[in-house]
Amino acid sequence: MKLVIAIVQDEDAGRVVAALMDKGFGVTKLATTGGFLRAGNTTLISGVEDNKLNEALEVIEKICKSREQITASAAPMGSSAAGGVYVPYPIRVTVGGATIFVLEVSQFMKV
Ligand code: 2BA
Numbered sequence: 721m722k723l724v725i726a727i728v729q730d731e732d733a734g735r736v737v738a739a740l741m742d743k744g745f746g747v748t749k750l751a752t753t754g755g756f757l758r759a760g761n762t763t764l765i766s767g768v769e770d771n772k773l774n775e776a777l778e779v780i781e782k783i784c785k786s787r788e789q790i791t792a793s794a795a796p797m798g799s800s801a802a803g804g805v806y807v808p809y810p811i812r813v814t815v816g817g818a819t820i821f822v823l824e825v826s827q828f829m830k831v
Pocket of ligand 1: 727753756758759813814815818
């Protein structure tokens with residue numbers, strides 16, 4: 721068995737959960753926050769049988785879309801960062817469809 725951890729955008733999360741459930745996968749949805757954008761995203765965890773792993777990954781891949789987001793970065797004004805004035809300016813980042821980790825499960829039980 722594998723544990724799939726998929727970090728997806730909030731906009732896609734509902735449809736991914738519905739599609740995984742439709743295909744018989746168990747899934748847990750967690751409200752999370754990305755470290756870089758410090759914006760909300762969604763982490764899905766799903767335990768899947770080895771022979772169903774590709775099917776689960778295909779569902780996630782099909783639904784999750786890359787999007788551009790604008791975030792504020794900051795650059796120092798003046799010649800040195802130390803003691804300089806930091807001015808925020810917008811930068812564009814492309815947030816991926818989904819960031820996925822697949823882990824080997826050593827034991828799975830429901831008690
Ligand atoms: P965030 O950390 O908020 O990152 C959002 C997007 O910002 C990233 O999209 C990437 O395009 C960009 N980004 C991240 N760090 C950057 C940096 N140091 N410089 C410039 N741009 C940067 P994704 O790569 O698609 O990641 C989407 C979300 O997936 C991340 O949200 C984070 O929550 C998670 N994630 C990505 N890689 C991860 C990892 N190695 N471990 C754990 N979580 C990860």
